Structures are given as structure tokens and as C-alpha cells.
Amino acid sequence: MSVQTQIPAGAAMTRSASAGGPPIKMVARDVKVYYGAKQALKGINLEIQENRVMALIGPSGCGKSTFLRCLNRMNDTIENCRVEGLIALDGEDVYGKNIDAVQLRARVGMVFQKPNPFPKSIYDNIAYGPRIHGMATHRDEVDEIVTKSLERAGLWNEVKDRLREPGTGLSGGQQQRLCIARAIAVSPEVILMDEPCSALDPIATAHIEELIDELRENYTIVIVTHNMQQAARVSQKTAFFHLGDMVECDDTEEIFTNPRDERTQGYITGRYG
């Protein structure tokens, strides 16, 4: 696949702007999303750096999940949803002709708020993606991918003896790690996480947070969270969303210690949200 098509003018600008740091993996330029007549996002500009964790925070209904779902075009499945503006992956417009939604979702994986393993065996949950993408044809190849993915997701030791048991029989935290393993099994470049810990207890949450930190080495991660401590712990960059606007985006430390906008300050100090 030819990656280097024309980078739109806006995207090129950001690249030069952040020269010196890690390369930019994804770019959003003036992204507007409408659900029917209702506008959910009012022109988002954001750069997502490679091998970094970007946290999206903000009060409920501010559009952070909507934005996340634009990055792998999951919004395509929602009736009446219209996306304007530019979103680029490696300089290529994800809504353009060169990228197909199915192909994009293989490159940009997603982990959802509620753990949603397939009602199949643990093995089949992981093996499904590689199988449909033709990544592995022989049994041993599939076995290897399954093992590696589960190891990376830190679940291998817990489930290695019961790979044939249903994935739905695991605990909530294990299910969510299974979903992460499923996402990384297809070797995506970016992993989107939509409040991955909101349904989990603190111990399971700690597990996942550790995992996110490890995954950063190989993947670019964008995580939506309501938990500010979590954002502070796992991310390097944080973007604060408010009422469909991206208010500010900076290094996580900067956002939490020295926010420029008073709305950000209000939110992180717990005055509203």
C-alpha cells in the first residue's frame, strides 16, 4: 500500500510544528460530527504521536467518545452520523478513497467500554481476527499468534490451561484483557480505548493500566477516560474536551499542573464535570 500520498496542507503544518518529538501517527483537522441535525463535535484539531498514549478527558457528552470513534470510522455504523473535516493516518485521509473502512479498522483497533468478548472460546476470540485477515494459515501459526497476544495482554498465565473454555466465563477484568489481546492479535498500529476500565474494579484497572504502559512500546494508544488519575498515570499527552470543542491539548504533566484554560482547571480540580 502506498502510504505517502499528499499530506494535506493542515496536516503538514502540524508535522513541522512538532518537529523534534516522535512522528505524528494520526492527525485530525477541523473534524465536525453531526448526529442528524445535532452537532456533536465543533471542529477538532489534534495530533496523535506515535508510540505515545494520548488521553482524552472531559465531562460526559463532550464528544470524546465520538471523536475516538471517528478515528477508526466506527461512526459509519451509526445511522444519521455525518463526519466533516480531515482525519489522517500516516498522512492518508481515512475517509478518502485509498482507505477502506475494513482495512482501516484492522490498522486502528478498538477496545470498548464494556468487555465484549465473542461468545466463543478464548482461543477463537483471539484467532478470529488473524483468520479473517489471512495472517495465519496453519494451525501452529494461529497458535503462536494466540499465545503471543495473550502474553502481551498479560492474560496467558491465567488462561493457558483453559483456552477452549468460553471467553464470556472470565471475570470482567480478564474479559477486558482478552478484548485487548484480541485487538492486538491483528497487529494494529493504533489502539483506541473507550473507557476500558469503567466497568472494572480497582485491581483489574491497575492491571490494565500497567498493560497500557507496556503496549506503548509497540502501539500508538488513544484512551478515553473519566478517571483523571488514570489519565495522569498512563498518558503522555492529554486533550481536554468540553461541549464538542477540544479546549486544550498538551503534555499530561502540563495539563494537570499548569492548565492554560480555566475550564480545564475547573474540570481537573473537580469543580464540575
Added chain:
Amino acid sequence: MSVAASKSRYQSEEFAARLRRRYAAEQRFKLAGMLAVTLASIMLVVLLGSIVSKGYTAFLQTKMRLEVTIDPALAQERNYMAMLRQALYAQVPEITDRASRRSLNELLSSGAPYELEAMVSKNPSLIGTKQTVWVRADDEVDQFAKGAISRDVPESERRLNDIKIKAIDTLTAQGAISTGFNTTLFTAGDSREPEQAGIWGAIVGSFLTLVVTMLLSVPIGVAAAVYLEEFAPKNRWTDLIEVNINNLAAVPSIIFGLLGLAVFLGFFGLPRSAPVVGGLVMALMTLPVIIIASRVALKSVPPSIREAALGIGASPLQTVTHHVLPLALPGILTGTIIGMSRALGETAPLLMIGMVAFIVDIPGGFTDSATVLPVQIFMWADSPERAFTERTSAAIMVLLGFLILMNGLAVFLRKKFERRW
């Protein structure tokens, strides 16, 4: 009211009375529910009881033992009735005059010679010998033996005259009358003579019709449901289609029959009374049921499964065929079986396309003339012979048996594959 009083509001006398009223209301509701269930159960018991008590005798058939000499000359003429009659005359020697012997002749089923003929043609060496054979008795003898015709009624009002009763008594004394399991009922096609009539033809007709119905309505219905539920945009057109499908599900079945008559028989010129046409009509009738049931089943698959599949790059069709459809399958299957059992019990549309004809032969294919079980019941219920009354009930029992089997299977499948998320 003071603050202290309001604090103890849940301990006051007034509140206790209120609580009692609430419990009383609950009790009344429970009672009403139990009453309804009891009433329904009683009605069911009465219905089944009346059918079974009327019909169980149809599973038995009275036979006569005759010492038949297989006369070569008569065998040459294939006049087996004459052989049977001679045997009967010999066994009831006290009746000699012509008029009385005519009554005697009527004790034999008109199908009895065929039984004998079949026996002889299978084994020609029997010609010229004397054989003991059991042949079916006429339905009136059968009814008399089962006690449905009483000898206390005056002769003028009785179906069997005194001569016949006397002959039966003689035969009974010889041990030549006996009642056994009625295999004819399950192996024969329809007949004007009750003792020769069976439901096998109707069962085969029903089976062939249902095969056509299933082959047409299941794939089309499921595909339509999948398209409408998973792929079609939600707009005015799909709303219109949905309203029409729901409407079709409620259209009286006879109208589908009229449609079948006009289109399949009138326009396409398909054969009348054929299971293929019956199946087509039933498929039209069952389609909306299957589509609605399948859509409900698809809808009940949580969206998170679709998101999970799409999220790792499955195409929309892969998402449906690999994940959504397998999860919806138990529901679809249940809906299909219920639709099929409805089709099995359907009569009205088949009357319109000629499946109500009197058909003796067992249908051998989809284009042969045939009838179906419920229509057979309908036709037998119309017959004046007493023996058909019990056969009607017996056929109803068989039909109910099939329906219970199918609906039981539906419940079993639902219970077995039911998933919780």
C-alpha cells in the same frame, strides 16, 4: 403533623392498614391469575378428553375369521368376494334365504376381497386349498363390536338389522370376531369405506407440502430479515416494508389461498391439488412469521458483538455471518418451527387450490394430487358414517401429536441455546 409523628409514619396504624390493602391486592391478582390458568387447563382437559374418548377406538379394528376355500375357478375370475361369501354362509348355516344372505354379505368389508387377492397373488400355491384368513369386517360390524351400536334399540332405528346381529352372535360364539390394532389407519389413503380409510396419504401430503414451504420460506425469510435488520437503511421505505410485513402476518389465510388459486393455478398453470402449490401458498403465508421472528432474534443480539467484530476489521457481511447470525439462530429456528407448525395445521388456503379433493392414492411426488392432515380431518368430519367420527378424532390426535412434537422441539431448542449476556 409533628416531626416526631412523621418520623414514625411507617409504623403508624394507617400505614399498617395501607400495607394490608397492598398485600390484599396482590393476593387478588394472584388468585385471578390462578383462576385463569385453571380455567384454561380445564378447557384443555375437556377438549383433549373428548377427542381421546371419542377417538381411541379408531385405533382398533374388528376382523372376522373365515375358513375360505380358494376355488380355482373363482380365482380365475378373480371373484374373491364370492369365496368369502361362501365361507361366511358356511360359518352361519342357520341363515339360508336369499334376502337374509344379502344382509349377511354386508358384514364383509368391500375391501376384504382385495386382502385375500393380495394373499393369493403373493402365494399362488394357495389356490385349491382351504385357508383360515382374518379379513376386515364392515364398519357397522366394527361399531357394533365396539359397543357404539346398541342391540336394545328397535330394529327400525338400528343400523344393523336383527339378522346381522344374529350372525355376529354366531360368529362371536365361534371366536371368529376379534378386535386388533388398526394398521390400516396408518398405512392407507382415504376411502369411502371407513374400515379401509387411513391417514397415511394425508400425512405424506402434509410432509411434501411442508418440505416445499420450508425450502422456500426459510432461506428467503431469513435473508430478508438479515437484510432489513443489518443492512437496509432505516428510512420511509423500510418503515413501509415493515408495516406491510406485519400486515401480511395478520392477513386471513384463505386470502393467501385465493392468491395461490389466481397466480399459481390460474397464471402459471401449476397442477391442482398438488403439494407444490400448497407449499407455495403456505410459504407465502409463513414468510412474514419467519421474517418477524428472525428480525426479533437478530435485534436481540447485543450491538457490542457487532462492534467487537467490526472493531477488528471484519466486514459487515462477515460480522453477520460469523457472529450475529449464529447467535440469532436459536431464535430464528424457534420462529421457523412455530411458523411450520402453523402451516401444518392450516386448512383454509388449501381448500382454494383443490387440496380438498377425495384422493385415495398415496402421493408419490410434489406434483401428485394430495391432501393434508387438517383437510383430511375436515373431510372426515363431514362424513355421515359413525366410524368416520372416531377416525376424525383419531386423525386430530395424530395432528396434535405432530404439533406437540414440533412446538416441544422449539421450546427445547430455545432452552438449550438460550444465551445470556
